[in-house]
Amino acid sequence: MTDRPHMLYVAWGFPPCRGGGVYRALATANRFAALGWKVTVLTAERETFYRFTGADATLEDRVDPSVEVVRVPFDWPVMETDLRRWPKARARNPRLWSKWRNKQDLIPFPEHGYGPWRSVIEEAADRIHAENPVDLTVATANPHVAFTAAYHLHEKANVPYVMDYRDAWLLDVFSGNRLHEPNSRAAKWEKKLVDAAQEVWFVNDPIKEWHVELYPEQAGKMHVVANGFDPELVPDTQDRGAVVDRPLTFGYVGTVSPKVPLQDFVDGWKIAVEQSEELADAKAKIHGYLGYYAVPRPDMLAAINSGSAEGVSYEGPVGKAEIAKAYDEFDVQLLMLGKGKYVTSGKVFEYLATGLPVVSVHDPENAASDVLRGHPLWFPVTDVTPEAIAAALIEAAHAARTADEGIRQKAREFGAGYRRDLVMDPRIEALADVVKKKSEVHA
Structure with missing residues (x-):
């Protein structure tokens, strides 16, 4: 490690993605950079968002200029609506093809639509690490396949990693029901990932406590990192005071x-x-x-x-x-x-x-x-x-x-009191200490 530690941030949704979690992703990358880290973001190609989820081009202007963004292909066949791009098998029997495709997606990783991205991001993480050794990986979900790149570098090069949940994997946050059985591949993957993680972040106490009950032996590495707000992204709203002379x-x-x-x-x-x-x-x-x-x-x-x-x-x-x-x-x-x-x-x-x-x-x-x-x-x-x-x-x-x-x-x-840096900085500082101590041991 140099005086400027290298953080790899793995996020499927990053600007110009317009999904709700993109603001947390943008803020995380920018905040690490502001605190002196070299930041590399591993994310999907721009076309993914323009074609499938909608995009907000103005968000790309908000990315810290020092942040390097590495974009890799993301194939989303089941979402493809352009008939010219359909394979013949799908055109002949769309329903049968979709069932087959969904099963194929789950082979590399148990997540519909996203499983095949595992090999793409793991190979990209290898390339990034070879060019400039990574000191810490932070991966954000969902999709949860993003965690695999962090785990891969940990297993291969002993790089510590953070799992940042915007939501939950095994928990339906709306109903409170469990989404995957204890013996399912998803449950086994999550346990393996949580066991090996340096830290696991959640957006609120109820979600954290649910996971503490599930993994009590890992409770010490679990933290609430609330979303907060970013001063540079919050609108400069003009509170005009009491409204007495016009419609609300x-x-x-x-x-x-x-x-x-x-x-x-x-x-x-x-x-x-x-x-x-x-x-x-x-x-x-x-x-x-x-x-x-x-x-x-x-x-x-x-x-x-x-x-x-x-x-x-x-x-x-x-x-x-x-x-x-x-x-x-x-x-x-x-x-x-x-x-x-x-x-x-x-x-x-x-x-x-x-x-x-x-x-x-x-x-x-x-x-x-x-x-x-x-x-x-x-x-x-x-x-x-x-x-x-x-x-x-x-x-x-x-x-x-x-x-x-x-x-x-x-x-x-x-x-x-909910400014994002007030919430995030203590965790970044703690991780900087972990990286520093790790480098001193190997010096």
């Missing part, structure tokens, strides 16, 4: 997953608009992707359009370069999440950074509630029904029209 604007920014109670929100919005004069002519603007892919899900679009007469509108995706303009229109933020006590969402931290009022349109038991508890302008629903959502919206509307500067300042101060 409520807003949501982010991917709307199928788990989000979108129709319940629209129905609740209609009730609130009808019941409260403070919501007269108010607007509810939904910015982002509807579903996980580039094309909006028709059912979600229909749900939004069902409230168009009452001011609900879909504004489409918004890039980071334009996000400040979107937030600057908001008087109240809408935090809409799927149900699950393990669900936090990175969006909650960005919302906190603005200091604006937040309406939580999600189950009260969600982990996001633990983050927001104590916020002076937080308006949670008592349950996820149109009536309860309407009540929270009406409360938030009243606060938007009456909250003074003192309360708003307290809201900004509350959010400031």
Whole structure:
């Protein structure tokens, strides 16, 4: 190791990917670089995101110039919609071909769609390490196949690694059910990976504690590294103070997953608009992707359009370069999440950074509630029904029209404590010590 340790960061979703986890990936690579590490990112080719998931080209401008990004091919046959690219076997019998393809995917690694990427990233990790020895690997999931490159370097060259979970592998964070049986290949892989890891990161305490119970002997290496917010990525929102002379604007920014109670929100919005004069002519603007892919899900679009007469509108995706303009229109933020006590969402931290009022349109038991508890302008629903959502919206509307500067300042101060570097730096410093001690032993 030189005075500048080399960190290999393995992430399938990295800019220009527009998935929710990309902000954590971008921030991690940038923060290591800011603290003096040489950073190499191993990720998929740009075409992957432009063709399959949607892309945000503005995010690439946010990558630290010192970070080297190595892109490798990613083949995703089951997602291919261009008939000209289909093999003859698929064209003749698409259903039979898909079953065969899914089985093939699982041979190298037990993860549908991503298994074949294992050999690609392991070979790439070898090349990177040969050119410039890697001192630490950080791999982020999902997909969980990213962990294999870290494990490969550990087995081959004794490189320590970190498993960074944005979600969970064996746990369904929405239902709380176990996804894979104890004797499954996925479970065996995870145990092997956790046993060999230097550290394992989780985004909140509930997910961490679930894994502590599963792997009690590895509890000491498990840490919560919350998403937090990045000052350079958070919109410079102008809080215009109490709104007394114009209609209010409520807003949501982010991917709307199928788990989000979108129709319940629209129905609740209609009730609130009808019941409260403070919501007269108010607007509810939904910015982002509807579903996980580039094309909006028709059912979600229909749900939004069902409230168009009452001011609900879909504004489409918004890039980071334009996000400040979107937030600057908001008087109240809408935090809409799927149900699950393990669900936090990175969006909650960005919302906190603005200091604006937040309406939580999600189950009260969600982990996001633990983050927001104590916020002076937080308006949670008592349950996820149109009536309860309407009540929270009406409360938030009243606060938007009456909250003074003192309360708003307290809201900004509350959010400031969730700046990402305050959460991430202690772990990076601890890992730097591990790498330094390892190099001294081998000196």
